[in-house]
Amino acid sequence: MNYLYNFHSHTNYCDGANKPEEMLLAAIELGLLSYGFSSHAPVPFPNHWCVEKDKLSKYILEIGELKKKYKDRIEVYCGLETDFIHKFSGASLFRNTEGLDYLFGSIHYLYENPWDYLFCVDGPFKEFQKGLKRVFKNDPIAITKRFFELSRKMITTDPPDVVGHIDKIKLNLGKIVPDLEQQDWYLEELDKIVDCLVECKPIVEVNTRGMYKGYISEPYPSVYLLKKLHENKIRISLNSDSHNPDEILKMYQEAIVMLNEIGITESWAMIRGKWMSVKL
Numbered sequence: 001m002n003y004l005y006n007f008h009s010h011t012n013y014c015d016g017a018n019k020p021e022e023m024l025l026a027a028i029e030l031g032l033l034s035y036g037f038s039s040h041a042p043v044p045f046p047n048h049w050c051v052e053k054d055k056l057s058k059y060i061l062e063i064g065e066l067k068k069k070y071k072d073r074i075e076v077y078c079g080l081e082t083d084f085i086h087k088f089s090g091a092s093l094f095r096n097t098e099g100l101d102y103l104f105g106s107i108h109y110l111y112e113n114p115w116d117y118l119f120c121v122d123g124p125f126k127e128f129q130k131g132l133k134r135v136f137k138n139d140p141i142a143i144t145k146r147f148f149e150l151s152r153k154m155i156t157t158d159p160p161d162v163v164g165h166i167d168k169i170k171l172n173l174g175k176i177v178p179d180l181e182q183q184d185w186y187l188e189e190l191d192k193i194v195d196c197l198v199e200c201k202p203i204v205e206v207n208t209r210g211m212y213k214g215y216i217s218e219p220y221p222s223v224y225l226l227k228k229l230h231e232n233k234i235r236i237s238l239n240s241d242s243h244n245p246d247e248i249l250k251m252y253q254e255a256i257v258m259l260n261e262i263g264i265t266e267s268w269a270m271i272r273g274k275w276m277s278v279k280l
Ligand SMILES: [Zn+2]
Pocket: 081, 106, 108, 164, 165
């Protein structure tokens, strides 16, 4: 990789362990040339892992200060990882917020009606099991269809700049259906999301977090999906979803080997304020 960067990163403004400046100093030490903060955006209900609504402007201000302070050493960007909750929350809520450079859009919550009951798709396994039972009557096909239906809805109706961990459902559902990626009904949903990406053309994140946490052997998205993205010339952006300084570039090398084997040789990074191609 000839241009080191990371745009998916968390701090103690949300569920990360460190202050923004600590993360930035670690990034400089590692030789990164661009670094983006993407704290979990506020959601419209109490929650312990997003930036609190009344702290959002302080977050943007603090990252803005870091941009100035370190401008000779690294390009600093202020972003958010927004949650898509149909009719409740999404990237568009933050699109016109001054001081933000980019928006990730992710699905963390699943529900039939969000005002009724919602649960985290990538939270503790017990919470996932409870939600699967309560909302989807323990049907793995129903939960898969809902997850990817919401993903398509996000991409078509409230598109972020970068789609985060697009197949994160596999993290917990893979424990219930171990050969998940061999199931026709699962692959059908992956194919449908590819059609949607081809139509709308957002950047799709390649996220190494599941790999370095030891949960899965492939990034989000899986090799199956990555091959389809490559065939369809969908832009990808390799990121780590770091929650502490040790994770900033974790598993980049391993992911790059996988991407190169598929034929993917470029990733998209923000350079001088624009998403640009970087050689992998
Ligand atoms: Zn996320």
